Amino acid sequence: MDSWRDNSRVFWTLALPGSFWLIAFFIVPLGLLFFMSFGEKAVIDGQVSITEVDITGTLTNYLRSFDAVYLTIIWKSIWVSALATVFCLVTAYPIAFGICFAPERWKPLLLLLVILPFWINLLIRTYALIAVFRTQGYVNQALGLFGLGPYDMLYNNFSVIFGLVYVYMPFMVLPLYATIERLDRSFLEASLDLGASQFRTFLSVTVPLTMPGIISGIILVFIPCLGSFLTPDLLGGANAVMIGNVIERQFKAANDWPFGSALSFLLMYATFGALALRSLLARRSKAVDV
Amino acid sequence: MWARLKPGQGPLDYGNRLWLKTLFAAIFIMLYVPIVTLIAFSFNTDKRGVVWRGFTFQNYVKAWNNDALIEALTNSIVIALFATVLSTIIGALVALLLWRFRFPLKTAYEGFMALPIVIPEICMGVALLLFFANTGMMETVVSWIWPFNLANIIIAHVAFCFPFVTVVVRSRLVGFNRQLEEASKDLGASEWQTFWNVIVPFMKPGLIAGALLAFTLSLDDFVITFFTSGPETVTFPVKVYSLVRRGVSPEINAASTVLIVITVVATVLAMKLQAPAKQGKG
Numbered sequence: 001m002d003s004w005r006d007n008s009r010v011f012w013t014l015a016l017p018g019s020f021w022l023i024a025f026f027i028v029p030l031g032l033l034f035f036m037s038f039g040e041k042a043v044i045d046g047q048v049s050i051t052e053v054d055i056t057g058t059l060t061n062y063l064r065s066f067d068a069v070y071l072t073i074i075w076k077s078i079w080v081s082a083l084a085t086v087f088c089l090v091t092a093y094p095i096a097f098g099i100c101f102a103p104e105r106w107k108p109l110l111l112l113l114v115i116l117p118f119w120i121n122l123l124i125r126t127y128a129l130i131a132v133f134r135t136q137g138y139v140n141q142a143l144g145l146f147g148l149g150p151y152d153m154l155y156n157n158f159s160v161i162f163g164l165v166y167v168y169m170p171f172m173v174l175p176l177y178a179t180i181e182r183l184d185r186s187f188l189e190a191s192l193d194l195g196a197s198q199f200r201t202f203l204s205v206t207v208p209l210t211m212p213g214i215i216s217g218i219i220l221v222f223i224p225c226l227g228s229f230l231t232p233d234l235l236g237g238a239n240a241v242m243i244g245n246v247i248e249r250q251f252k253a254a255n256d257w258p259f260g261s262a263l264s265f266l267l268m269y270a271t272f273g274a275l276a277l278r279s280l281l282a283r284r285s286k287a288v289d290v
Numbered sequence: 291m292w293a294r295l296k297p298g299q300g301p302l303d304y305g306n307r308l309w310l311k312t313l314f315a316a317i318f319i320m321l322y323v324p325i326v327t328l329i330a331f332s333f334n335t336d337k338r339g340v341v342w343r344g345f346t347f348q349n350y351v352k353a354w355n356n357d358a359l360i361e362a363l364t365n366s367i368v369i370a371l372f373a374t375v376l377s378t379i380i381g382a383l384v385a386l387l388l389w390r391f392r393f394p395l396k397t398a399y400e401g402f403m404a405l406p407i408v409i410p411e412i413c414m415g416v417a418l419l420l421f422f423a424n425t426g427m428m429e430t431v432v433s434w435i436w437p438f439n440l441a442n443i444i445i446a447h448v449a450f451c452f453p454f455v456t457v458v459v460r461s462r463l464v465g466f467n468r469q470l471e472e473a474s475k476d477l478g479a480s481e482w483q484t485f486w487n488v489i490v491p492f493m494k495p496g497l498i499a500g501a502l503l504a505f506t507l508s509l510d511d512f513v514i515t516f517f518t519s520g521p522e523t524v525t526f527p528v529k530v531y532s533l534v535r536r537g538v539s540p541e542i543n544a545a546s547t548v549l550i551v552i553t554v555v556a557t558v559l560a561m562k563l564q565a566p567a568k569q570g571k572g
Contacts, residue, residue, distance in 0.1 A: 001390065001392045002390055002391055004391045004392065004393035007481075010481060011387070013383075014383045014386050014390070015383075018383055018456075021452065022402060022449070025421070025449040026405065029414075029420060032420045033416065033417040036420060091317050094313045094314065094317070095317055095318075097304065101310075112558075113318065115557075117325065119510075119554065120325065121509070121512075121527060121546070122512060123512050123530050123531060124325075124530070124549065127328070127530065127534050127542065127546065129324050130534065131324070131327065132324045166320075223410070224411075227410025229411075230531075251517065257420065264410075264412070264416055264417070265413075267412070268413050271409060275408060
């Protein structure tokens, strides 16, 4: 690696475009958002202005986030995301495990099949789920053949959690696949030889050794779930509002940008917290690293 | 005991366990049934898309004649093309920078470069909305002639795409043997000639993979576009969003199927192009 002083002309040619773009169109906007979160709507001639905002350094926007209404929504976002993450883990583990133990020539195809839905537009996938779950949807029609239903499966917490699992599952499969693939199978053989049952081997050997992948997967799924806006909006409607929807409302319908900014920053702090937790756990676990 | 030791029946041959196969099949069915039915019902004659009535291409004709839908699709593709070119160039330059140089605060710089990948999309969306509104770019750009009125969206897309390109290109560059570069320079090539004739050809699979990633990310994006587009400019996901809120129609199925085909072809192409590189020196 060269020192940047050795060839400063090349260094700056390489550094400038990316740094400019990152600063101008990412750091500066985030800075604006940060200042906005300490602002309040300006009062001009005794009337609360719709568009003007004064940056007064007030903390009211943050304090307002801890109102019972918003605290409930934040709490709900957390447990909906947590449940979605757990279901992702439960479904993704057998998939990752199955791919790792599948015949060698099948592996690339199976991996492709897992990743492919991830490349398809998020909106299209969510739309596809609506068609499946709505009152005249395929699930209800199938149940109708047995004389059951129709049930309202859309616009509740169930549909949101299902949607999140459906959308973010590839994020869980990939890190799990990477760790299980690197797992030394002689450990499993040793455990079985020493008389442990398959179940015991799984719990005491496989799970601890693949813990880094599990942690990575949990974080990779939990973060986008917490910040999701489209899935709760389309599948949850008014009954399953999450933080993302509240933020969107502040910037569109409710037109309270300072409060929306404060909520965005709280969401970002939560994200950073999750990332910090991940690196802390990654440092502590000494098993295979992703 | 001997009956259990047939090939494929050993204690570690989980791939042959019936329960795992069943579970595996069930989860894959769950993953694909919604998408497959979406595609199938784009050929349905029933207007409300509830029951299968018969095969037709009529929905595709209708979608094709729906000017608003076609305009949105064109916008999306134009934005994705511009964003891909820009973010591939910028991302590759940053990858080269991080690969070649050491400089003060490099770890912090890398951290900032990874930020657009990790922060929630909605935060980035509202931050850019705030930025465009405060700088007046929201009003000015929208009044420009097509395709320049898409500039805001393109800028936003580049901002979240190029860090991904950097990651992909950088992982390719790790395998580069710097002696090739030294040899080129020893043989009298200039900095530029070395870059263009030695480094770029080596980077090529990474560049293609990065570009296709940027293309799909841009084509796929709803949240950031939703916040940064003015009321006049509509991209395909934003258009579908407004249609979906009004209900399910076979026209959306037809248009979605077209987009699915585009993305799947791009993805499979990207994997094909990357595959030989893995077997080689990469």
